[in-house]
Amino acid sequence: MLPELFRENGYFCAGAGKVHHGENHKDDRSWDFYSDQPGKDAGETAAIHERYRGGNGTPKPCILESDGSQTREGLNVRKIAAFIEDCAERNQPFFLAAGFHKPHLPWTAPKRFYDLYPAESIPAPTEPPMQNVPEVALQTELSGFAGPTSSTEAVRGYYACISFTDSNLGLLLETLDRRNLWANTLVVLVSDNGFHLGDHNGLWSKLTTFENGTRVPLLMAGAGLPEGKVVQHPVELVDIYPTLAELAGLAAPAGLEGKSLVPALRSKTVDPDARAYSMIYHYDPATRSDILGRSVRTREFRYTEWSNSRQDRELYLPGGPAGEFRNLAGQALLQQEQGAKYLSEHVFPKPGVANRPRALLPSGKSGKE
Numbered sequence: 001m002l003p004e005l006f007r008e009n010g011y012f013c014a015g016a017g018k019v020h021h022g023e024n025h026k027d028d029r030s031w032d033f034y035s036d037q038p039g040k041d042a043g044e045t046a047a048i049h050e051r052y053r054g055g056n057g058t059p060k061p062c063i064l065e066s067d068g069s070q071t072r073e074g075l076n077v078r079k080i081a082a083f084i085e086d087c088a089e090r091n092q093p094f095f096l097a098a099g100f101h102k103p104h105l106p107w108t109a110p111k112r113f114y115d116l117y118p119a120e121s122i123p124a125p126t127e128p129p130m131q132n133v134p135e136v137a138l139q140t141e142l143s144g145f146a147g148p149t150s151s152t153e154a155v156r157g158y159y160a161c162i163s164f165t166d167s168n169l170g171l172l173l174e175t176l177d178r179r180n181l182w183a184n185t186l187v188v189l190v191s192d193n194g195f196h197l198g199d200h201n202g203l204w205s206k207l208t209t210f211e212n213g214t215r216v217p218l219l220m221a222g223a224g225l226p227e228g229k230v231v232q233h234p235v236e237l238v239d240i241y242p243t244l245a246e247l248a249g250l251a252a253p254a255g256l257e258g259k260s261l262v263p264a265l266r267s268k269t270v271d272p273d274a275r276a277y278s279m280i281y282h283y284d285p286a287t288r289s290d291i292l293g294r295s296v297r298t299r300e301f302r303y304t305e306w307s308n309s310r311q312d313r314e315l316y317l318p319g320g321p322a323g324e325f326r327n328l329a330g331q332a333l334l335q336q337e338q339g340a341k342y343l344s345e346h347v348f349p350k351p352g353v354a355n356r357p358r359a360l361l362p363s364g365k366s367g368k369e
Contacts, residue, residue: 303339
């Protein structure tokens with residue numbers, strides 16, 4: 001594992017928050033310390049309880065009366081900040097991972113962050129009509145639940161949680177500033193998935209092959225990196241491991257699937273062959289079966305294939321006026337042939353456990369089996 005490589009090379013390694021998907025997934029060889037405990041904020045605790053113990057799944061805002069310092073996020077960033085202080089005091093090299101739960105549902109954030117986004121400032125959604133988009137593609141983990149009572153208020157909740165996260169991240173960056181650690185410290189900000197906010201005729205949440213579901217932020221800053229550089233071609237999250245290893249001067253283990261982004265970060269050229277791959281299961285209630293979707297993103301297009309009986313295909317030009325609302329499969333044949341070739345040649349990992357929308361399952365079933 002990535003932190004294990006650093007730990008083996010003398011780094012103090014600690015994680016707090018949603019770095020792994022729950023503490024039961026952590027790798028003990030990687031960490032000197034790891035914790036993702038519940039917070040102590042009563043409002044947050046109540047909202048989490050409602051969502052996961054009988055809630056109807058509808059996205060909705062939740063304004064906290066507190067300052068947020070005792071939420072999971074508030075406690076975790078302060079734990080990581082304390083580790084930064086301690087390591088700086090001892091001149092100890094460190095690998096620290098702060099896992100933010102926000103902007104994951106439920107959308108809990110202090111009032112001051114909601115106040116940044118008054119309802120009248122939220123633009124009304126506009127999008128072109130969807131054309132030839134297959135039904136199998138239009139599913140998220142919340143499919144089957146009612147949409148939010150107010151899409152404006154829901155978007156406010158999402159934005160407020162983004163700003164709450166920015167504030168907590170700022171606490172860590174300010175600690176680096178105070179300790180003058182930027183000369184030999186690298187910071188990476190990344191997310192695990194995107195999120196739909198009512199687009200594509202009412203999609204909310206994650207687990208699609210569209211751009212809003214698969215594209216994530218990836219920002220790097222600090223020692224050894226140029227300022228203001230934007231890599232203009234697709235990259236993948238598996239590229240982070242070899243990139244950090246190279247920047248830290250460590251020998252990465254053989255067999256990594258990703259490739260170092262250091263050449264791209266230090267070059268003015270664009271890799272014309274760069275591609276990013278995604279895969280997801282969608283659920284068919286009629287046959288009670290899981291349908292595998294595999295997608296490839298190049299600079300010019302996104303191409304997706306589904307394993308249903310229709311063998312649905314999608315082809316979009318994300319930069320075009322129709323974006324991912326007009327499926328060009330069967331029309332732009334050159335890109336379709338290229339996309340099909342890329343998927344056939346790519347070695348995908350073995351699919352994991354299907355995450356099925358619980359509102360579409362037979363009564364009493366959970367979303368994962």
